[in-house]
Amino acid sequence: EVQLVESGGGLVQPGRSLRLSCTASGFTFGDYAMSWVRQAPGKGLEWVGFIRSKAYGGTTEYAASVKGRFTISRDDSKSIAYLQMNSLKTEDTAVYYCTRLTYYYDSSGRLRGDAFDIWGQGTMVTVSS
C-alpha cells in the first residue's frame, strides 16, 4: 500500500524550531519529488515547498511565506522527507501534510501537468507562547 506518515508535530514557542518527518512506503521514494502543504485551522490549503528527486538535482522550491525559514531535505536510503522549520511564527500554526508530487506526460512525452497524488494524514504544529 502506498503510504505517507508524518511525525514530529507539536506545540512550540514563537522563534523556536521544529523538524517534521515524512516516512514513505509502498513506492520507490527516490523516483519522486516530495512536497509539503499546510492548512491553518478552519482555513484552506497552502503549498509550503517541495524537493525534486535526485535525478532532477534534488533541488528545492519554497513559498514566499516560508522562504529563508523552512528547509526541505530527503534521505532516499530511509524513504524519509524532512521539513525543518526555523524562526517559527504564530501564523505557521497549521496541519502540515506531506505529499507525493507526480508528473504526468502525454504519449509524446510532453508534460501535461503535475499534482499532489498521495497525501499523509497530517501532523499538527501549534506555535504559541
Next chain:
Amino acid sequence: DIQMTQSPSSLSASVGDRVTITCRASQSISSYLNWYQQKPGKAPKLLIYAASSLQSGVPSRFSGSGSGTDFTLTISSLQPEDFATYYCQQSYSGYTFGQGTKLEIK
C-alpha cells in the same frame, strides 16, 4: 503570483443533483489545473489532474474541463459521500490553491 478563485464558496444540493464548481485563474495556466476533495478531519484526495484527467480509482461521475483561465468540476449525480470541500489548484507557476467550495446537503 497566480491567484485562483472558486465559485461558489458554498453550495447546497441534494443527492442525485448535477453540480458544477468553477475555478478561475488570474492568468492563463494552460491545463495545469487539479481538483481535490477534502472531508472533515481528513487529508485532501486528488480527483482530477491536468484539468480533465480522472485520477485512478475516482468514480466517473466526477469530470473536469477547461483551459486557459476558466475551469469547471462537475459531479453528474451527487452521492452521499460527495458532500465535502473541493479545492482547485494550479501547477503552472508554483502551486496555488483556490479558497475552497463547501458542498453541503440541502
